[in-house]
Amino acid sequence: MSVPHDELNPLEAAEARFDLAAEALNLNEGMRKVLRSPAREVIIHIPVELDDGRLEVFTGYRIQHSIARGPAKGGIRYAPDVSLDEVRALASWMTWKCAVVNIPFGGGKGGVICDPTILSDRELERITRRYTAELIDVIGPESDVPAPDMGTNQQTMAWIMDTYSMHKRHTVNAVVTGKPVDLGGSRGRTEATGRGLMIVTLEALKKFGIAPGEARVVVQGFGNVGGQAARLMSKAGMKIVTLIEWDGAVHNAEGLDIEALIAHRKQTGSIVDFAGGTNVDKTEALYTECDVLVPAAKENVITSANADKIRAKIICEGANGPTTALADPILKKSNIFIIPDILANAGGVTVSYFEWVQDRQGFFWNEELVNTRLEEIMTASFRDVVSYAEKHEVDNRTAAYMLALDRVAFTIQQRGLYA
Numbered sequence: 549m550s551v552p553h554d555e556l557n558p559l560e561a562a563e564a565r566f567d568l569a570a571e572a573l574n575l576n577e578g579m580r581k582v583l584r585s586p587a588r589e590v591i592i593h594i595p596v597e598l599d600d601g602r603l604e605v606f607t608g609y610r611i612q613h614s615i616a617r618g619p620a621k622g623g624i625r626y627a628p629d630v631s632l633d634e635v636r637a638l639a640s641w642m643t644w645k646c647a648v649v650n651i652p653f654g655g656g657k658g659g660v661i662c663d664p665t666i667l668s669d670r671e672l673e674r675i676t677r678r679y680t681a682e683l684i685d686v687i688g689p690e691s692d693v694p695a696p697d698m699g700t701n702q703q704t705m706a707w708i709m710d711t712y713s714m715h716k717r718h719t720v721n722a723v724v725t726g727k728p729v730d731l732g733g734s735r736g737r738t739e740a741t742g743r744g745l746m747i748v749t750l751e752a753l754k755k756f757g758i759a760p761g762e763a764r765v766v767v768q769g770f771g772n773v774g775g776q777a778a779r780l781m782s783k784a785g786m787k788i789v790t791l792i793e794w795d796g797a798v799h800n801a802e803g804l805d806i807e808a809l810i811a812h813r814k815q816t817g818s819i820v821d822f823a824g825g826t827n828v829d830k831t832e833a834l835y836t837e838c839d840v841l842v843p844a845a846k847e848n849v850i851t852s853a854n855a856d857k858i859r860a861k862i863i864c865e866g867a868n869g870p871t872t873a874l875a876d877p878i879l880k881k882s883n884i885f886i887i888p889d890i891l892a893n894a895g896g897v898t899v900s901y902f903e904w905v906q907d908r909q910g911f912f913w914n915e916e917l918v919n920t921r922l923e924e925i926m927t928a929s930f931r932d933v934v935s936y937a938e939k940h941e942v943d944n945r946t947a948a949y950m951l952a953l954d955r956v957a958f959t960i961q962q963r964g965l966y967a
Contacts, residue, residue, distance in 0.1 A: 551851045555872045558637035558847060564873035566640070569949035572942060579957050586639060587620075587654075588612040591632070592682040594660065596674045606662050608679045612692055613639035613655040616959045619690055620656030621646060621897060623697025623726075624679075624704070626672075630659035641868060642897070644952035645890040649929045651901045656692050658683075664699040673707055680711040687712065689722035689908065695900050696726040706731055722907035725900035734903035736918035737896075742776025743919065744895015745866050746784055747926040748887050749840055752862050755934070756839075756885070760785035764838045766860070768792040769845030770819060773866045773893065775810065777842055782806040790828070790836045791819060794845070797833035798825035835859055843870035844893075850875045858884065865889035880943050888945040890952065891933050898925050 554560050563584070570580050594606040609632060612620035622642040625635075635657045643655025660679060664672060686692055687708075696705055705724040709731060712723045721732030729735060736743070753763055763786040767778045770793045778788050787803030795818050798804065805824045812822045820827050834841075834849070837859040843849045844866025850858060855871075855878035863879070864887045865871065871879070871886070879886060899922055906912045913921075937947035 551848075551853045551872075555851060555874050556848045557633060558869050559633040561869055561873045562637040562640050565945065565949050566953070568946055569953050572940065572946060573950050573953055573957075575953065575957060579960070582960060583614075583953060583956060584640075586611050586613045586636060587615050588686070589632075589636075590683065590686055592679065594675055594678045594682065596671065596678060598671055599668050606660055606675055608658070608660040608682070609635045610658040610683055610686055610692070610694075611635050611639040611656060612686075613657075614643040614956060615654040615691070616956055616963065617647065617654050618652035619654065619688075620692040621653035621695070621900065622656035622658070623695045624658040624660070624700050624708075625697040626660050626662050626664045626675075626699030626704075628661060628663045630661045635659045638868060641890060643956060644949060645894050645897055646901075647952035647955040648890050648933065648948050649894045649898050649925055650932075650955065651898060651925075653693070653897070653901060656694070657697075658694055659697075662699075669703075672704070676704055676707040677711045680708045681715065684712065684715050687723060689720060689904070693722070693900075693904055694724050695897075702726060702728045702733065722904055725903040727903070732903070732907045732912075734899055734906055734918060735913065735915040736922070737899050737903060738772065739776040739780065740899035740918075740922060741773045741866070741893050741896035742778075742780055743922060744898065744926050745773070745777040745842060745844070745864055745892055746780040747895070747923050748892055748930045749781065749786075749842075749862070749864050750784065751927060751930045752864070752885060752887060753839070756861060758839055758861075761787075763787065763840055764789045765840045765842060766790040766792070766833070766836050766838045767842045767844060767866075768834060768849065769843070769866065770809075770813065771845070773896075774842065774844035777844055777866055778804075779806045779810070781842075786840070789838060790833050791825075792830050792833045792845075793819050795830075796820035797828045797830040798822045799828045799833065799836070800825040840864055842866050846870070848872055850879070852878060855879050856882070858882070860884060862887065865892045868893065876943070876945060886944050887930070888933075888948045891929055891944075891948050894929065895922055895926060898922055 841860035847869035
């Protein structure tokens with residue numbers, strides 16, 4: 549069964565979920581228009597001299613979807629397939645994600661169309677610094693706070709912070725999050741998204757009456773999010789029975805030794821042929837019978853073409869948009885309990901908020917305090933969403949969107965419209 553092209557468009561998916569929640573909330577048409585429309589969209593063209601002397605022009609985007617509840621917040625993505633629609637969708641998701649965990653940010657997102665795998669560090673630095681300079685009046689601690697995303701990292705954030713600071717003539721470490729700790733980054737940030745996934749999964753297991761030691765988990769993706777989630781879930785007692793990566797999958801019914809698997813991949817560059825597991829087909833591995841499935845790799849993994857094959861009690865969405873809108877009703881029919889992405893993977897933006905707060909205070913927390921406060925917010929947010937779902941008799945994803953829309957709409961109504 550083939551997947552319709554429109555189903556894979558992230559903006560279409562974001563708008564479909566928005567419409568469903570807005571209808572359930574009975575929002576008036578005017579407020580729907582306000583919530584749907586980005587506050588600002590910036591398109592820039594970045595001329596860069598490459599290492600071989602050639603001049604190239606790269607296209608970059610920065611979208612502030614909402615600044616009603618606070619500064620726009622969202623990552624910067626470097627990839628050859630970055631598109632305006634993708635950035636729009638991701639910016640809107642950030643608005644709802646921040647509102648779901650009730651932190652004082654709006655949603656933003658940025659991107660540059662480039663392939664970081666074929667560019668040198670010097671070329672990436674030139675792109676980043678020129679991109680930052682073009683956005684010098686757009687980003688800032690009080691207006692728009694970028695962070696790393698696909699194709700960017702701590703070093704990218706350091707370049708942005710330095711460029712911004714040079715223009716402002718003083719050090720402004722709160723302009724970005726996801727920085728190195730020595731430049732004002734937060735302890736616990738690297739594992740924050742994975743830790744958040746573990747926290748909400750533990751809450752879901754409680755709801756199902758499943759002890760962590762009895763939970764069988766399948767994780768797709770072994771990057772920072774999936775890798776940290778697998779490691780922390782395993783540490784909490786869960787059995788990671790299957791792990792799926794782009795180049796293969798491994799299975800062990802008794803549970804994989806995640807630390808040993810991390811060492812194996814570091815040594816060989818792959819998870820396949822791991823002595824503590826059996827190689828299995830990566831496509832079929834997604835359909836392993838389990839208690840928890842964690843799609844933590846990329847978007848559009850669960851679609852209308854394969855949703856009926858999923859055999860998990862719980863899906864905890866580590867990636868942004870791993871489930872398409874057309875797959876939702878199929879999963880609902882199968883009574884699968886979904887912890888939606890805008891809740892499940894919000895641990896990252898929550899600790900980014902902590903980093904921003906620490907930078908602005910000039911006072912930094914130890915990792916124990918970061919993790920304790922993260923657990924408080926993720927646990928409370930999970931319970932808010934589940935309670936909202938039960939009260940309004942909707943699924944968790946619709947409840948999360950309704951809760952987020954309700955909070956943002958309420959703020960806009962309180963502030964009024966400036967004219």
